[in-house]
Amino acid sequence: MATGSARRAPVDPRLLRLAPPVRRLILRAGAAQALTTVLVLARGVLLGWGAAELIVERALPGWVLPALLAVVLAHGGVAWVAQRWSAEGVGATVDTLRSAALQALRHRDPRAVQEQSGHWRTVLTSGLDDFRPYLSEFLPALVAVVLATPAALAVVFWADPVSGFLALVTLPLIPVFMILIGTLTRAHTERRLRITAALGGQLADLLSGALTLRALGNTAGPAREVEAAGRRHANATMSVLKLAFLSSFALEFIATLSVALVAVGIGLRLLDGGLTLAAGLIALIIIPEVYNPVRQVGTSFHAAVDGLAAVEEVLELVDAPSPTPFLPERVPGVGLRIEDLSVRGRDGVTPHGLSFDAAPGEVTVLHGPNGSGKSTVFLAALGVLPAGLVEGRIEAPASELISFLPARPVLVPGTVATNLALLGAPPTDTGVDIGVPLDREIGAHGAGVSAGQGQRLAVSRTLARGSGEPHLLLLDEPTAHLNAELVIELGRLLRDRAAAGDTVVVASHDPRILDIADQVVTL
Template structure:
């Protein structure tokens, strides 16, 4: 856990290069904005004084004010454009770096935490946008605008400048006190949101099965309880946000009022000139406004800060062990000798040896947790090297097509998902027809493949895997391909696998389904 408490985490500047240009551009825009705002205040104060005291209003003040206001609008527009581009580039950079860091980790651990990371890298980083687009520019404004406005007030009225200098530190003190309390609440809310998102995704994927079994009451109660926890956590954060906003606004308003009362009293007794008093009175809110805005924007970005802290810890973690790399060979045959893989639940598989030849269907048969999926991960070369013992001789990566136990579908049409792994459209359609996806190609899928049943999702992912390649022999690694399939479809799957083997493919299936094992040429028990 990071102990960083600075407004800008140094790791963000180091690990997300677009942030540096974002801050530089925000500084340039804020410097121009500050000069224009202060010029506007001085022009209004000086022009009003001439009108009141001398009954003459300088004609050139009006076009000067119009020019200042127009320039202010132009600078704001340019700053908004810069901000939009910089924020998008920063979020993209953080997501890409996070996915690369997750790729270097043990995929079994990542799979267990998939719901959490899905929430952090999607909604969590989206919640970080206000920090980049609002909080960072307001922080730059505190550094540039507040001292500049304070200097103008000192030049116009030193007494008001001293009062402002004394009261300004009160706002950051309260910001730190409330921000410390908010940090724990927002982290708790992020964890609850991630758990709820994962639970909803799992239930939606198996909703049709649960409904067919009549087992919908208990999941419904669990979702309701999780929703209440999410509601309570959200309300806690909102209460703190309202409390902090009230406290900061109250202190800032009281400080401005204190300065304004002093100016009014000295104007009455004649110890302060009208021009100096008006200029100080017009400019003094600009001393406090950036600090107030920092507090407001900080709480608007609090959820994103909790998420990005996890992302930075992930990216900045010490380098993990290099991946285990199988030996490569020509052809599509697979040979595994004495393979053992360590994990948090022990060593599975243990001393696994088998050979899968082209033209054969080889089934790794065993119960859940016996190491079937882990053996496939070793063949793919994605496990940390220090956890793998034994020898694996496998084809080149481009000759391997892999169906994971939990295949991923993306929003779009069925055709979009069929060619997601790079298959030619004609081959994808032929594979879909052979598997029988039961879904038309123009069917629209939502997030995580919602819109079709679990069985249809499984058949779609299987067709996508079988279609990969250029038509030549492949090593097909299929992890639980019969999941969610009806008995008649499992029988059809067995015949289809034998058909692909007859075409010269080496088919290796990880399954605990005895019906799949019965269709195999070779069964390897785990």
């Protein structure tokens, strides 16, 4: 959990500690900003002094224009280098945060992660993408406040102490209004992130069950739910946009009014002869550089506030201690023994006091309704559940001798062949007809193949990893989306694998799979 000081700090200390590219990004931004500040102030002094000389003396020293041209070209070069450094640092930071979050999620209870999959999908994709303006705009603006604003204020004081005093008095008004508006914006942004995550998860669930809903003739209800969720998302987004426009107007108005106040003072003192033209022009040209960095901090902060809400969740996830996993006892062979297994979860203890032996050469089927703990048994045998949730004893073979088919297999963009080899085994003839050519392209979320073809692909690659030597096959609902003929063929294939020496454990409530079982364990 983030501390109060971490939330109030412009740069979260955890970000510097957990994402090393941020430190390099800030150092590079500081170096670029220091050079930019010197060049901008030099340009302002040259313009002001040169214009005064041209007006008063009717002549301009020959070195002024070449010097001004050199300053402008150098400024452009520094800006290009700073932009390049920023692009590299921002990409590296976002990639580091995303990788660290995925690594942290690997050590959490996979059941809880699955329940929040829509939320984390939103946070790790669009949420972290919204964090880019914070890195590319807010952090450089923050560095500019530290370096450019004091330097510009010092030059204004040198040219015209009165203007410097006016700037010093009006400058704190911008951060005061920025803090007031930012406090209100944070709550609206966090609400928008929650609504967006819920909408993403809801749409994913509806799309996965669209064919079933259509077959049942129940499409009107989900359509109304999606429409209502869309309205909530639109209202939350508009509330954030209204606050963003309000903050931009307030910051621009205060900065413009402050510059105008200084300009009026300079003009009046030029009229009564209390200020030289060169000093007045230099102060007038430099004075916007006193306010611009502070104003840019406010503007860029509100542009990045969506990403801040997402990255705070990522930092809390990554910074939290990882739970110790429950590891089964590794034994020779490929058999699986469960003794008095109980696993706590959100819905209670499932399974509770489960015991069974799955021996090589046999097909064991875990049978029971949804929520009875069939998938949880597999997760415990794989050693991915937190130790504090698991009680009992498990004897299982080494992890390289376990081949696991999850209830929701993952397909990645690429070809069918690359997806077959995803688990490290080359595509082989496992006896499963995938129904599509190996060079068929698969898009995001399994686009390009049907649900049945995707299931056959996942079964095939799971069996391919377990071919060649005896394995423990853990198959979670392998008959999902398969027609009757394919289920019969899969049953025969599993019997053949058991006869070849594999230990086959299947979680299913398909009666056709129960018919091939040597042992049925009811949960």
